[in-house]
Amino acid sequence: MNRQTTPTDWKGATMQKRIAGRYAAERRFKAVGLGAVLLSGAFLAFLLFVMVGNGVRGFTYTHVSVPVDFKAMPLTIDTARLGDADADQVIANAGLADIVAFAADEALGADGSKLISENAWKEVRSAIKADPELLKSKTVFELPASSEVDIAAKEGAKGALGAKVDALEKDGKLSTGIHWPFFKNADATDPAVAGIWGALKGSVLTIFIAFLIAFPTGVLAALYLEEYAAKNRWTDLIEVSINNLAAVPSIIFGLLALAVFINWFGLCQASPLVGGLTLALMTMPVIVIASRNAIKSVPPSIRDAALGVGASPVQVVFHHVLPLALPGILTGTIIGMARALGETAPLLLVGMRAFIGDVPGGICSPSTVLPMQIFLWSDEVDRGFVEKTSAAIIVLLIVLLSMNAFAIYLRNKFEKRW
């Protein structure tokens, strides 16, 4: 081999240029990578910013001071009946709504009753029920404003309404406070009184049912597959179906629930029971997969030691393996439950889309869930619902993020290296 080679001239201009070019490419590539990370981060930040920006206002509400003089406009009811079960009906029949509307007209000028919510008199009603003495005097009530006035007060408005609101503000008749009905009420057609409590309770009941079914089934299935099952065609079939179920689109589970639970078994439609069953089928595979990983990570020496001192295979698993794997299993379960809690599509199909104006009483009564409430409100034309929707989203995100954070905490706390 006597091929003529000239040594590379590293100091030469062409080579230096080439090196510089390669380094520049390296910097560009790294910047693109960083850009990708920042882009996804920016999107997340933007999403949260928009939701929080819109939603924070949904937690507050504008109130108008309206003096109601019961001496001038007596409400003729028997105060002894205020403690009865039908007190609400009695007060309503006595014409309280008209009295409040009249008082508003008087205090706020013509059309004053349009400035307060049409449900405002119900606040007066509960105040009277709490303290019947109010009926003998003149009291200034802080009544919820109508939705238009609320929006105008928060965002500013033009035209007659804007002028009116500005005037009220100047007179000190407007006040803004935390909107408790948002946390205490169920859905309503009037944004002044619509709340998330009904949906939140529905969500809790639904998730409770889902957990009650999916957790034991998932953990027991994982124990069987990981600890006892012989390797044969049957266990392969079980494994394949679990892995496939974990990747089936959620709406397919809705179709299954509609066909089987509602049309075939005739279970109560739109109820937490059916919703929970649907979500349980959906989360079970997730729990099985997470539990199997947790069980797999328990070292065989622990099983051998227990077997060595005479424990039966069932005792080995339930006394030793399961307690050691439990933190991992719980982490997976919480993550699966958080996912189920945010799920909407399958529940749409089992009828949980209906308007429900009551807080659900039990697992078989019609109810809605938080994501569904968001979906329903997002369709409302009334502008007052826009901030309600974002406020409900904030509540949902807080619940989900704290569940996920708890799962991560659990994982870090119990992480073991054997």
Added chain:
Amino acid sequence: MTFNAAALLLLIAGLALMGWLAGRARSSLLAGRAGTKLHSRPQYHGWYVALWLFAPAALFLAVWSSVSPALITNQVLTSEAAQSLPSFGFERGAILSDARSVAEGKQAAVRLPAAAPLVKPYSDATHRYAWIGIAAMLALALAGGLYAFTRIRPDFRARTRVEKIVMLFLLLASLVAILTTFGIVLSLLFESIRFFRLVSPAELLFGTTWAPTSGAPQPGTFGGIPLFWGTVLIGTIIAMIVAIPIGMMTAVYLTQYAAPTVRKWVKPLLEILAGVPTVVYGYFAALTVAPALREFAVMLGIPNASTESALAAGIVMGVMIIPFVSSMADDSINAVPQAMRDGSLALGATPNETIRQVLIPAALPGVMGGILLAVSRAIGETMIVVMAAGLSANMTANPFASVTTVTAQIVKLLTGDQEFDSAKTLAAFALGLVLFLVTLLLNIVALRIVKKYREAYE
């Protein structure tokens, strides 16, 4: 008096607890008296009694509560008052269910006058079957409990028996997955067959007009191509154009360049994107992204830009899938042996040359598998498209136009009327079947690729 399954379940659970205590006490007593050692510890004897008490009764309860409504209705139909009922159909069912609601106390008075004479036979029959059921259940529970209780002897192998039952439960739990899979396949298939009797499968798969109406199916209105195209446009084209480059570059940056502490914080932060509920993305897409895109389109001079656009749904869906793509890419890049990376760097390649020419080609099969899984997820996604992409079936390549997808149509078809024989409702199940088969195929192929690739380096 109605048949309240939950209360009865509690009742037998209470009985089982008593059985457990009795069995345990009896076995310890026997051990003490005979001076012999028990084969099993007392609690296993307790469990044995409790299980024998509970399981047969609970099984009976389950069977009884599903057959007794039919038995009650049969009984009512033989009564004299039922002879004047209309022979069959909707009216008959309505009268029967009206009478049943009153008899069960769910409703104060009958709504249909024809139901009034049926209330008494109904409540009689309900009472009768409730009592029969309760008596039979209690008899079973007591018989089971007594049988187990009499078998308690010091040398009785209670633990072995109990453990066999535990194993049975474990097996049953793992069969739920198979049952669910069968349930999905059978229910989709069954309803789809009913649909295909009205409309030919060829029309659904190859027809180009989607305009389902209630009532008798009009020929040529159940063509699925516009839906399939919309699904492909949003889920595979637009969403992947967003998710693949960003997801890949994120994975590359986080595995190859970022400091460990940065990686530790940024990765879970990005995973929040995958944990945000889809209804939130849908709202965000409809409220913020879509109007902005529409203005952008109008600025560009694109006619008929809609506020519900394929682009808005696709972009937001792509963002949702970023963490999914990046964690799959992350896994496969990490699975490439360190020696290959070191070798390339030792030859003088810069890190980016190593990544582009060594790591990514080596990780490609895994990345491809991950992308297929992401596609399967995107085409099954529902809420974003329902809220942001619109419901009108258009065959257009214009991303600013409104298109619809398979999942959005399933929701639309099933949330309107609830008559269960119309082709419109059944079409949702046929679409579900197509969706299920396509995602199943994608998942199987993806898992194959991932598995095959993983074996290559081990």
